[in-house]
Amino acid sequence: MKIVVIGGTGLIGSKVVRRLEAHGHQAIAAAPNTGVNSLTGEGLDEAMAGASVVVDLSNSPSFEDNAVLEFFRTSTTNLLEAEKKAGVGHHVALSIVGTERSPQIGYFRAKVAQEELIQTSGIPFSLVHATQFYEFVKAIADSSEVDGAVRIQPVNFQPIAGDDVADAVAKTAAGEPLNKRIDVAGPELSRMDEFFRKALADLGDPREVITDPEATYYGAVVAEDALVPIDEVTLGRIHYADWEKQ
Template identity: 45%
Template sequence: MKILVIGGTGLTGRLVTKKLANLGHQVVIGSPTHGVDLMTGEGLTQALENTAIVIDLSNSSSPEEENAIHFFQTAGKHLLKAEQAANIRHHLVLSIVGTDNAPQIGYLRAKKYQEDNIKSSGIPYTIIRSTQFYEHTDAIISVQGQGDEVFVSKIDYQPIALEDVTDYIVQFALEEPKNGTVEIAGPTRAHMDDFVAKYIVIAGKPLKVVSDEDSKYMHLVVPRSLLVPAGTYHAGKIYFEDWALHTASH
């Protein structure tokens, strides 16, 4: 089966592309370096020829509000118009848990636009809303750290391993379209400061977590349960401690 992976050169896209190829599928990578530009529409018609499934892992060059909204509006218009002409059987998009629960965050508003665009397109679709990745832990430490201290909120947190995320993307892409939204999350829920403190200990970093009740993530004030599933979800198989041990040893 021919499958177009938009954003196939990114960290998530490379894993998805490899897994699909290992299953015997013909994978086309949709990125400017491979002749596909969502911002101009260039290369889309050729990439979609005889394609059955589109996996949209595209992302804006920065999470800043104006940039993100412009990207998802422009990219979505070009992509869905080309998909409609090509009679695509299934469009899967990777989104974020809590997308419609914090409209004050410009990036989440942009992702909501991306979701709504595919819902109204008439193309069979599946939206996967994922919690944050384990792999973001170092970014939290970097952004929220000062000296040898890391200031981390006690907000609810249920991250998932990138390996599990890509397994679910492949699984749902190859299934019948849900024409709805599914959520995925890691197997364990706790407070964000608990996860960061465990990672620091396992990785042997000379840092100390300072916990607070500010309900902040990357300096943004967010609802306390924004980063966890609201209801039914599909759980990843990899536990945070196992991921941290593996990461620390490599």
């Protein structure tokens, strides 16, 4: 089966491509550096010719509120139009657990807009909602630093390894359309401040982690369970402590 992976050279996309190829599929890594650009439409018709499935792992180069919203609206519209022309029968997109619960975060609002376009497109679809990736722990800590200390909210947090996300996306892409979303999360639920305190200590990062109920996550204060699944969820197999040792 031919499966086009938009963003197929990125962190998750490259892992998804390898998994699909290992199971005998023709996986096309589609990205600007391979001549396929979902934002401009370049190369989309050629890439999708004969494709059965499109996996959308694209991401905006800017997280500014208006820019990220425009990116996902334009990119997703271009993809869906090209898929209709090519007769693609399954659109898979990776999104974030809790997007609809934190509309104060511009990136989350943009992902909600993306999902609405997919759900109303008429193309059979599957949405994979994942929690935050282990791979971004250091970046989140850096963005949360104030005067040399890392300020983190004491809310629930359940991050996941990129490999577990790729497993879920590849499995979904190779299956029948779900026409709904599924949630995937890491195997351990913790408090976000406690998680970062231990994670930074394990990394040898000397910065103090301060528990701050008013600290922001991607620019906004979030609710207690905003970042974790509250319904049925598939848990990853990789614990953070094991991932950290890799």
